[in-house]
Amino acid sequence: MAKELTTRAQDYSQWYNDLVIKGELADYSAVRGCMVIKPYGYALWENMRDVLDKMFKDTGHQNAYFPLFVPKSLFEAEEKNAEGFAKECAVVTHYRLIADPNNKGKLMVDPEAKLEEELIVRPTSEAIIWNTYKTWIQSYRDLPILVNQWANVVRWEMRTRLFLRTAEFLWQEGHTAHATAVEAIAETKQMLNVYADFVENWMAVPVLKGVKTANERFAGAEDTYCIEALMQDGKALQAGTSHFLGQNFAKAFDVKFSDQNNKQEYVWATSWGVSTRLIGGLVMTHSDDEGLVLPPRIAPIQVVIVPIYKGEEQKQVLDEKVSEMVKSFKAAGIRVKYDNSDHARPGWKFAEYELKGVPIRIAIGARDLENKQVELARRDTKEKAAVAMEGLTQTVENLLVEIQNNLFERAKKYRDEHITKVETWEEFMQVLDTKGGFISAHWDGTAETEDKIKELAKATIRCIPLDNPLEDGKCVLTGNASTQRVLFARAY
């Protein structure tokens, strides 16, 4: 029987959950709020990770690894950062279990094994890293430090959703140290551009680059730059952030260096990260009611080949023919899977690989061998065509590029059509409730107005776009004078 998928129109949230679980990206686990990332989903993450990792290294960064645990005294050193994360920290208080004398076969926490100082399971690593940088930095010659780490972090969220918000998630966090503010700001912007480049050109997800308002800023940052994407239900998703941390952490951890004039200066910092949340954004950007739709450049399987045969004899002929094709594909760097397993019939396989979002499917049977052709089906448009075996590898290479471009253009068109300029509060609410997407509106620049809008509309300022044109106007809520439009949306 078919794996029943909920459609987007029926229940968008359920559709998303169905895709993640039935598409075998991830599954719920026995641990509240934590997911199991399954091999197919992890392969996707590995592809994303590998591309990003190369981009980081190409911009001069190195990987390192810091501890999972942060002593409480270090964690609280940068006050704003600590306060921002305090209410969602997992805390280790003991280090040993013993047999429970009142409950045979069960264990209990040994009250004798209480830690002198509690350990915070990192929700982010600024504290432990800056405490370390203190020992790495003495002179301007030690700067800059350009380090990234691939890690897991824990944020004890009250409400979780697969990939979008889980208690534990995988990410990378870059932490850099610089001699000047100018240099640190340049780094912050550079990494924002790296993220935008990756998300748009590899994931085919269009993003808006901008800077957060003070309210939405990372705890402990001077400025938070972000890329914002738009999902098919009209809600925005923060896809990545890059923070200019000023000297906040240097001061909190007393990290100084001697400059060329032997003067002691505090170090300037940045941090930047993207997480497995990107996978959630990917799913909600491209997928449809038949299942996942993955962009070719990061799809674990780019091409699946399904043989159609009657009897063992035909199968062997096909196996032989297809092995040549596979060899040619692999030589061209195409990630290909030949599924000649006998326990499922072709129709079942078609549906299965559509559900899993494989960009191209090739079906080949006796009929095709005779005509020296194959059936080529593309996942993004669901179009099927008979194409010649002659030059097939080139045909497939071209089609992969075309699909990649089509996905991006399709998503960008949708996104652009869902940026709406509004002038009045009535329009603001109407667009929000009926059309969704980003709303470009004037805002008087105060946190009070921002809070009020959040309360009234459940919409937040996603960002102030970079290179935002100045334009005199009136705040959409208060009518006060405003110098520029900002982007509002309901968000994940």
Place this chain on the structure above:
RNA sequence: CGGGAAGUAGCGCAGUCCGGUAGCGUACCUGGUUUGGGACCAGGUGGUCGCAGGUUCGAAUCCUGUCUUCCCGACCA
């Protein structure tokens, strides 16, 4: 943390009101026929019904407690 729902075979569910020793679909195994959009026939395997206690001759079913998960909300760099 507030509200709701659910825990019975790998997965999805019925049975619970009205107590009598567990069933359906799918998956899985065997054999056969099949194979161009989620095949069909036949025969099988698999669960002491989340956990603990109570009522009863007898509990998936009634009572008490407890644990867990999901959904909605609040919260969310």
